[in-house]
Amino acid sequence: MPQIDRRFLLNAFALSGAAALAPRALSPAAAEPSGAAGGRPPAPRFGFDDVVKRARDLAAAPYDAAMPKLPEALNRLDFDAYRDIRFKPEKSPITSGPYRLQLFHPGFIYKRPVVVNTIRDGIATPIPFSTSLFDYGRAKFEKNLPVNLGFAGFRLHYPLNSPHGQDELVSFLGATYFRFLGRGQSYGLSARGLAVNTGGDDEEFPYFREFWIETSAKQPEKATIFALLDSASVTGAYQFELTPGDESVMEVAATIFPRRDNVKFGLAPLTSMFFLGEDRNSGKPSDDWRPELHDSDGLLMHTATGEWIWRPLRAPRVMAMSTFPQDHIKGFGLVQRDRNFDHYQDLELLYEIRPTYFVEPHGDWGEGRIELLELATKDETADNIVAYWTPTTPPPSGKPFSYSYRIRALLEAADLSPAGRVVNTWKTWPKALGSNETVDVGSRRFIVDFAGGDLAFYAQDPSTVQINASASLGKVTRTILMPNPHIKGFRAFVDVQVEPGQSTNISAFLHAGPKKLTETWLEPWIAE
Known part of the structure; x- marks a missing residue:
């Protein structure tokens, strides 16, 4: 199974120094609205229902695996050359309110262009690609880049750590991966939109093919992001509502359209890295001088009966899948519990302030289990930990379902469990x-x-x-x-x-x- 190279993701994430869906349980997808009262047509405001319709239409069509071909010059970019391409902050398509938007350039390992839209006054407008948006540094191209190139992803900046600063708050880059931060935190683990057949030879990595970003003067602290998911086995509509703070919170709502039967869907998947912990015998021997190397050191589960279960992470010599039957789950997360700098001794990677992500389902997700995949790894550059919840009975094709949940980005996770x-x-x-x-x-x-x-x-x-x-x-x-x-x-x-x-x-x-x-x-x- 492919591993995501964290060195590439980490540095790509740090290249520079709507109608709300009510929380609901795993359930059949709701019907589309029939229109405004009294027969008057609804106001033409873009929202989640529009993304749901696109996902439904996409699921009814044959899956198109073809990917637009990038110019060869972008395919040949190595890590250092790609890292040298930087978005110009003054070119942000969002200029009012506290948020600023930056785009990621396609190229290197990010070969699938995505469409990024902004929503203003209810109207969705695509952001056109232009080389004028980027500083290319040492990267030089013999031919002009096409005007319909698209983007690899995006990130939002916000005055998170200082009233007058612009800190990176959230990034969407690659497949359905996204990361976000609370105050005083440094990027570590990632969340994903959906996991498909994880741990098997037929694993898929769905991708977000289009995004819509909305900020509002009425709620300036909140950003709403809509996303359209696609893959051979599934399409989906997503709504992300992000509220930054000491503990930043991402509210996620999704409507999923399975294209195939007997597909194992992993809901609210989290991806992290664990290479060395306090028990250095738990993983592969290492000559690294740093005592511990991990983004997360445990899986924490909150069961339907109120029990809290702590499962320490490990780096096994061979791939290991652990299964925890968890019907009506109350919560789970990958936790960075060790906050002692002396245990890491890394002045650059700041493992001691990497966030915990804790998932709290809205409503009852029903019968299912948490799966924890732990992969062997030779060092700390690859994400080798995946955790998610999967339903006991795979949803059948042609039967859309909806669910929602909250992800909390924490430094101090003591409030999750009142017990020792x-x-x-x-x-x-x-x-x-x-x-x-x-x-x-x-x-x-x-x-x-x-x-x-x-x-x-x-x-x-x-x-x-x-x-x-x-x-x-x-x-x-x-x-x-x-x-x-x-x-x-x-x-x-x-x-x-x-x-x-x-x-x-x-x-x-x-x-x-x-x-x-x-x-x-x-x-x-x-x-x-």
Whole structure:
């Protein structure tokens, strides 16, 4: 399965130094409006219903896989030459209000042109391509570029970190990838519009073929983006409403038109990178001097019963797919929990301020599961983590469905769960250092730090706290729990034994009598 090269995406994202759809659950798509009351025609305002109609019409036509051919000079651009092409900020098609729009030039790995429109007073107008919009730096072309070239994507700037600044707030570039930031954050993981057959040999990467961008004087802090999705298996209409702040929020609504049966759709997919964590034995050995390398260090799930589950991420030696049955899911996200600079020591990439993205469905999405795909990777330049929710029963072709959700871009994710949280995970041999204990074949010790919630209160009398640990296969041979004053919480030791070559899922949480004090830590392990 192809991996998205993050070095290209990261630097391409940083080349310079409507009718609202009400939140609704996964459901059959609503019928189109019949018109204004009293028979009067509706005002000609472009909105989400127009994109839905285009997606419906597109689904009724045969899929056209042909891609407009770029001039060979653009196809030959290498990374450095492409990075040298910069949009001129003073050419922004949006000049009123706090937002400014910049376009990405096609070329290099971004070979599929897209149409970008602005909406003003309800009227959608395409932005024409012009070389005058760009500073080409060292890039020189023998022939003039065509006037109908189109763009690779776009980004919006906004005074996010300073009242008088213009910071990059959100970018749409490549397939259906997009990223957005809250205050004080630096780009890390990405979101996607839709995942299709992820993890299989027939995986598709749908793309947004057209965008419409609207800002309003009535709500100057909000930007609305409409997008038309297309691929061999599906078309779709999307509405993104972005509100920036300390915690920026993206409200997403979509109507999907499946073209084929038995397609696995991944809703609200998130894509990230994990190469090295605190347990350096969890992934591929590295000689890198930096202690940790990751955009996200865990998958956090909020279940229908109110339970919070923490699954640490890893960089496996071979591709691994983990499945978590989650009917009526309340939320999930890829979380960057470790905010300590000393754990990264990278002055340029700023891993400690990369955002958490947490997805909260609107309404009941029904029966389904969360899937977590972890890919092997040789370094930190490739996104190797994908997480999404997929319905138990694949939607049939010809039956459109709608759903909506919220994505929160966070730095401090403590408010997501009121309970104690996992802050560290390690594994080692199940014996004391220097001990003569015999280690049984297929045995391992997992060490988990819990902090936050009410743990500081209960740490005053550690005898009131117990650990509940289990393994899906094999057995838990020993547990040890001790207070950890350095984190105002507890350190748990869980010894597990399974037959060599077999895999098990180990879970643990802390409780005081019937009261659960922490989220549930969940760790897969294959005994060697």
